[in-house]
Amino acid sequence: MGLCDSVRFWRWQHGSAGAFRAGVGVLLLGLSLAQSIPSQAVCRAVATQQNLTEYEYQGPEDTEETPNSGFLSAFVQSFLHTVQPNPLPKDLILELVQDVNKVLSNQDLVKEVLVYEVGFLVCAAIGVLYIVLMPLVGFFLACCRCCGNCGGKMYQKQSSSIHCRRRTLYWSTFITTAIILAGNICMFKSNEALKVTVDQTSEGLSETFDHINAFLTAVPQEVNHVVNESYKTIQEVTRNLETIGPQLGAEIQEQFRDTLWPALDAVRLLDEDTNNTSDQLNKLNTSLSELQSSVERLQANVTAVRNRINQTLSNPDCSGCDTLLSELQKLDTLDSAITIPNLKELQSAVDEVIKINLSSRVKEVEDYFNSIPQRVTDDTSDVVKSSKRLLNDIEAQISKLSDDIPLSTLNNITDTLVKLKRDIVKFTPELERGEQIRWSVCVALCCVVLLVVVCNFLGLILGPLGLKPKADPTKRSCMADCGGTFLMMGAGFSFLFSWLFMILVLVLFLLGGNVYTLVCRPWDNGQLLKLMDTPGLIPGFELGPSLGLKSEINISDVYKACEENKPLWTTLHLNEIIDLEDLLNVSKYTDQIQSFFDSADIGLSTITLLSPEVKDQLGSFSTKSKDVDSIDITPQINNVSSINLNTTADKLDQLANLQSNNNIKKELQDQSRDLRQIQADIDTIIIPQMENVNTSIAGLQSLAEKINGTVGEVLSKVGEAQDFLNTNTTQIVKTESQKFVDCQLGYFIVYADWANLTITLHVGRCGPVADAVDFAETLICLDVVESLNAFWFSLGWCMIFFVPSIILSIKLAKYYRKMKYSDIFE
Template identity: 70%
Template sequence: MGLCESIRGWPWQGSAAVFRAGVGVLLLGLSLAQSVPPRATCPAAAAPHSLTQPHYQDTAGEGTIVGFMAALVQSFLRTVQPNPFPKDLILKIVKDIDQVQSNQELIKETLVYQVGFLVCVAIGVLYIVLMPIVGFFLACCRCCGNCGGKMYQKQTSSIHCRRRTLYWSALITTVIILAGNICMFKSNEALNVSVDQSPVELNKTIDNINTFLSAVPQQVDYVVNESYKTVQEVTRNLDGIGSQLGTEIQERFRGTLDPALRSVRLLDQETISTNVKLDKLNSSLTQLQSSMDRLQANVTAVKNQINQTLSNAKCINCSALNPELQKLTLGTSISSPSLNGLQSAVDNINKTNLKSTIKEVEDYFNSIPQRVTNETKDVVQNSKQLLGDIEKQISQVTNDIPLSALTNVSGTLDQVQREIGRVTPEVERAEQIRWGVGLLLCCVVLLVVVCNLLGLVLGPLGLTSKADPTKRSCTADCGGTFFMMGAGFSFLFCWLFMIVVLVLFLLGGNIYSLLCQPWNNGQLLELIDTPDLIPGLEIGPALGLKTNISIPDVYRDCEKNQPLWTTLHLYEIVNLEDLLNVSKYTEQIQQYFEDSDITLSTITLLSPEVKSQLSSLSSTAQDFDSTAITQQLNNISSINLNTTADELDKLANHQKDNNIKNELQNEARDLRLIQSDIETTITPQLENLNSTIRSLRSTVEKINGTVGEVLSDVEVAQDFLNTNTTQIVETESRKFLDCQLHYFVVYADWANLTITQQVGRCGPVAGAVDSVEIILCSHMVESLNAFWFSLGWCMIFFIPSIILSIKLAKYYRRMKYSDAYDDRIIMNHIPRPQMKFT
C-alpha cells in the first residue's frame, strides 16, 4: 500500500497553477464580479441594513387650514394689485439702492406699479379728511337747529313707511358692521395665536434642519462603515480559507470516498467476525476432540473386557456377538481442509490492518483544510494588506463629499435659534400691547354696534304709532338717544380707525403682493436666484460644481424628497463608480498568487498487495465447504452404544454361568454409562459446533459480496481521485472566490443605491421653507390682513350707519314741538255772499 505519494505523480499537475489563479481573483477582482454570478450555496454575508431616515418634528405644513377670510382678502388684494410680480423693478431698486430717491424714472415706475394701492390710499386719506370735517359741520348745524337739529317732526301720511324703511336699512347695516366686528375679534385673536406660536414653530423648523444637516454625515459614515464590515467579512473568510475551501473540497471527495470507506469498514467487521467464529470453531473442535479421545479410551477398555468375556469357554453362543463387537468404536478423527484455507486467508487480511488503512485515509482528508491554510498563508497576508487599501479608498467618499458646508450652515442656524430665543420675550411683550390695542379697536366698534342695536330695540319697543311726537315714551326716547350716541362715536373714531386701516393695508397688502404671493408661486425663489443679487449664494461654485444650480430647482427636488446626490449634482465632483471600484488591485493580488507554490499530496486507498489478498479471500470464501466437517459431526452424533449394551444383556440372559452373566451385564452397564456421557458431554458440543458452523457459513457467504463491493467502490473512488481532483479544486476555488466577490458586489450596489437615492433626502429643507412661509404668510400676514380688512369693512359701513342712525333717531326721540295731522277730511264753512237790495 502506497500512502501520501507526491502530487507530481498524479495526472493533475497543473492544478496548483489553477488554484493560484483562482484564489488570486478571490479578493478584489470586481471587474470579473459583474460577469460571474454568485452561487446560491454561498454562505450568507452580513447584508447591509437599510438606511434609517431621521425622525423629524411635526411643523406647520400642508395640513394647515387656510384663514377664514383668506379667499376674500386675497381676491380684494389681487383686484387692487393685478400687476405681475415686479422682478425687474426690484432688481433695479436693489442695484441702485443708493440713488433711488434721485432716479425719477424709477420712482415713477414704482408708483405706476403701486397705482392700485395709491388709489386705495387716496380713498382712505379722503375718508380720514372728510369724516371729521363732515362730523364737525354736522354738529355745528345741529346745534344751530339745522340738519335735523330742530326738535320738530312733521307728521305725514308716509311717516310710518319711511320709519320702517330706515329701520330695516339700519338693522341690515348694523348686522353687517357686527359681522365685520366679529371678524375683527377673530382675526385679532388669530394673529395673537400666530405670533405666540411662531417662535415654537420656527424652533421646530430649525431643529428639523439641524437634524437633517447632522444626519447627512452620519448616513455617509454609515455607508462607509458598511464597507468596513464587508472588508472584515472577506478578511475573516481569508483567515478561514482552510476551513471553508478545504472543507468544500473534502465534501466533494467524501461523496465518492464514503461508500468505499463504508464497504472497507464492513469488510473489516466481517473479517473480524469471521476470525472470531473461526477461533471459536477451532476451540470447540479441540474440546470435542479431547472429549472424544477420553471416551474412545473408555470404549476401548470396555471393548477389551467384552473380548475377554466372549473368549471364555463357558460363554454360551458368545461368538455370534463378535461382528457387533467390531463396530464398537467412536471414530475420533475430525479434519476440514477448507476450514484451514479460510483461516489462512482471514489471517492474511488481518495482518494488513484495514483499520489502519481507513484511519490513514481519514487523517489525510481531515488534514486538507490545514494544508490549504499552510499553503496560502503568505498570499492571504499580502491580500489582507491590500484590503486595508480598499478601506482607505472607500473612506475617500467622506472627504470628497463637501460635508463641511453643512456644518457651516448648522452653525448659522444655531446662531439664528439663539437670536430667536433672545428676541422672543420682547416680541411677546410687543404682541401683548398690539393685542390690547386691537381688542380696544374691536370694543369701540362693538360699542357703536351696541348703541345701534339698543336703538333698534328700545326705539320700536317704546314707540306708539298714534302718540304725539312730544309725548313719546322714555324707552323710545332712549332708543333715539342711542342712535345719536352711535353716530357720535362713529364720527369720533372712524377717521382714527381709518388711519389704522390705511397703515395696516399698506403693510399687509404689500407683504402679500410682494412676498407671500410670489413665495407661494415660486417667483420669489427665482428672484433670489438672480446672479449677483445676494453675494455668495451661488450653490454650484460654492460646492465646486462645473455648472450652477438654481434655487428653484433645488426647492422642487426637495419637495419631491430627492436625495442630495441628484439635488446638488454631487456626481460632478464625486466619482462614485471609481471610489466603489477596486478592480485595479486585481493584477497585484494575482501576481502574489502566481508567485506562490500551492501543492497538495494525494493517497492510494488500497495497494495492489491488499487487493490481491482481498481477491484471495473472496476466492477462498467462495470455495469454502462445511459439508465434510458437518458430516463428521453427524457421524459422531449417530453413535449409539446402547444397542451393543442391549445385545450383551440378551446374551447374559442365555448364560448359565453366573459369573459370565454378571460380567456381560456389567459390561453392558459400562457401555450405557459411556453412552450417557456422550449424550451429556458430546451432544451439546456437537450442537454448539453446528451453530457456529452455520453462523460462519453465513458470514463467509457475505464476505464474497463484500469483497467484491470493496474492490468495486475502491476502484471507482481511486479513479475519481485520479481524474477529478483537478476539477474539484478548481470548481470549489471558483465557488469560494465567487462568494467573496459577491460580498463586494452586494456592497457596491447597495452603497451606490444608498448614496444616490437615500442619503440626504432633502424633504425637510423644502418643508422648512414651506413652514416659514406658512408661519409668516398663512398665519401672521393672513390674520393681519383679515383684521384691517374687517376694520375697513366696518369703517365703510359706518357712513350709512351714521346717516341712518341720525335719520332714524328723530322717529324715536321726544320732540319739543308738535305737528298735528289727521287723516280725516276737514270741511271749512265757506260764507255765502249776501245780496243787498236797495
C-alpha cells in the same frame, strides 16, 4: 499496500485567482443584501444589513386651536386681485435690487413702480380723501347745526308721508348698523387669530428648527452608517480569509465524503468480519483439537477391547463364541467413523488479511483527510497576510467617502440655526409684550367701533319704544328723545374717530396688501422661488458654487425635489463633485491580488485506498472462505450416533452366561462392561463435541458467506472511490476554491448595490426642508398676513359704512328727539 503511496500536487488556476481578485477588489461594495447571494456552503452566514433608518419629520403642532382667520380670505384676496391684477414684476425687482442706491434718481424706474402700484395708489388716494374730508365735513356740520342750520333748528314739518320716511330711515339705519356690527365682529376675530398666531410663533419656529437640526444631524449619521456597513464587509471577508483552511477544507472534504466514506465503511465492516472469522476459526480449532483427542482415545480403547474380545472368542474353551465373530466387524467400522476437516488454508488466508491491519489503513485515510483544512491554511498563509494588508488599504479608501461629501456645509447651517433659535428664545419675551400691546390697542379700536354700533342700536331701540306717532313733536317722551340723542352720539363718534381709523386702515392696507401681492401670492404659485433663482438677486448667495458644484442649481428645483422627499444626492447634484463609482472602485488593487494568488500553491495528494497486493489477498481470502461451505460433519455425527455398542455388550453378557469356564465368563463380562463404558463415552463426550464442532462450522460458514459479499462490496466501492479520487481531486479543489472566491465576491457585489442605492436614493431625504418652507409660508401668509389683512379689511369695511350710518342716524334722530317748535298736519 500503503494507502498514501502516490502524491500529486495541484495549483490554483487563473480563473479561481481572478474570481477571488474580483471579490476582494470590490471590497467596498458588499454586505447588506447578502441574503440574496446564491446559497453556498462555504459562505458563512453574515450579519444581515441594517436598513437605513430615515429621519421622519413631523411639523409643529398647535398647542391650542387657532381661531379661524380664513373666513374673509376670499373677500380680501378678491379685493386685492382687483387692486393688483398684475403678476410679480421680476424685471422691475431686479432693477430695484441692482440699482437700489439710484432708485429716486431714476425717473423711469420710479414711473414703472408707480404704474405697477397704480391700484394701491388709487385706493390710497381714496383713503386720503376720506381722512381729509371726514373731519372737515364733521366740523362744518357741527358749526352749521350750532347756527341752527343743517337740521340744527328743532322744528319738524309734519306731512302725510312722515311715518313712511321715518320707517324707511329706521330700517336703512338698522341694516347699515348691522353691517358695521358684522365688520366689527370680523375685527375681533381677526385680531384674536393674529394674537394666537404670534403667541404660537416662537414655539412653532423652535420645533421647526429642532426638526431641521435633527435632519441635518441625521445626514452625517446616514453617511457614516453606509461607511460602517462597508467595515462590516471588510471584517467578514477578513474573518473568512483567516478561516480559509477550515471553510475551504471542510467543503473539499464534503465533496469526497459521499464517495469515500461508503468505501471506508465497507473496509471497516470487512475488518470486523475478518476478526470475527479469526475468532470463529480459533474456536473451531479448539473444538477440533478436543474432538481429535477424544477420537484418538476412543479409537485406542475400541482397538484394545476388540483385540481382547477376539482372543476370548478364539479360545477353544469358549462355547458358542463363533456366533459373535460378526459383531467384531461393527467395532472395525468404528475406527474409521470420524474424519476431522482441515482448515489450515483458510486460517492462513485469515492471518494474511489480519496482518494487513485494515483498521489502521482506514485511520490513516481519515487522518489524511482531516488534515486537509490545516494544509489549506498552511499553503495560503502568505496569501492571507498579503490580502489583509490590502484590505487595510481599501478600508482607508472607504473612509474618504465621508470627507468627499460636503458635510461641513450642513454643520455651518446647523450652527446658524442654533444661533437663530437662541435669538428667538431671547427676544420671545419682548415679542410677547409687544404683541400684548398691539392686541390691546386693536381691542380698543374694536371697542370704539362697537361703541358707535351700540349707540346706533340704543337709538334704534329707545326711539321706537318711546315714540307716539300722533303725538306732538314738542311733546315726545324722554325715552324717544334719548334714542335720538344716542343716534346723534353714534354719528358724533363716527366723525370723531373714523378719519383716524382710516389712517390705520391705509397703512395696514399698503403693508399687508403689498406683502400679499409681492410675497404670498408669488410664494403660493411658485413665482417667488423662480425669482430667487435669478443670479445676482441675493448678493453673495450662489448655492451651486458654495457646494462646490460645477453647475448652478435653482432654489425652486431644490424645493420641488424636497417636496417629493428626494435624497440630497439628486437634489444637490452631488454627482458633480463626487464620482461615486470611482470612489467605490478598487479595481486598481486587482493586479496585486492576482500576483498574490498566482504565487499560492496548495498541496493536496491523491490516495491509494487499497494496493493491488491487498486486493489480491482479499480475493484469495474470499476464494478460500468458499471452502468452508463444503464442510459438513452431520453425516459423521449420524454415523456415530447410529453405533450402539450396548447391543454387542448384551450379546457378550448372554454368551458369558452360557460359559462353563469361569475365566472365559469373567473375560466376556469384563469386555461387555468395557464396551458399555466406550458407548457411554461416545454419547457423553464424542457426540457433544462433534455437535459443538458442527455449530462452529455453521457459524464459520455464515461468516464465510458474508465475507464473500463484503469483499466484493469493498473491492467495488474502493475501486469507485479510487477512480473518483484519481479523476476529480484536482477539479474538486479548484471548484471549491472558486466557490469560496465567489462567496467573497458575492458580499461585495451586494454591498455595491446597497451602497449605491442607499447613497443615491435614501441618504438625506430632504422632505423636512420643504416642510419647513411650507411652515414658514403658512406662518407668514396664511396666519399673520391673512389675519392682518382681515383686520384692516374689516376696519375699512366699518369705516366705509360709517358714512351712510352718519347720514341716516342724523336724519332719523329728528324723528325721535323732542322739538321746540310744533307743526300740525291735518
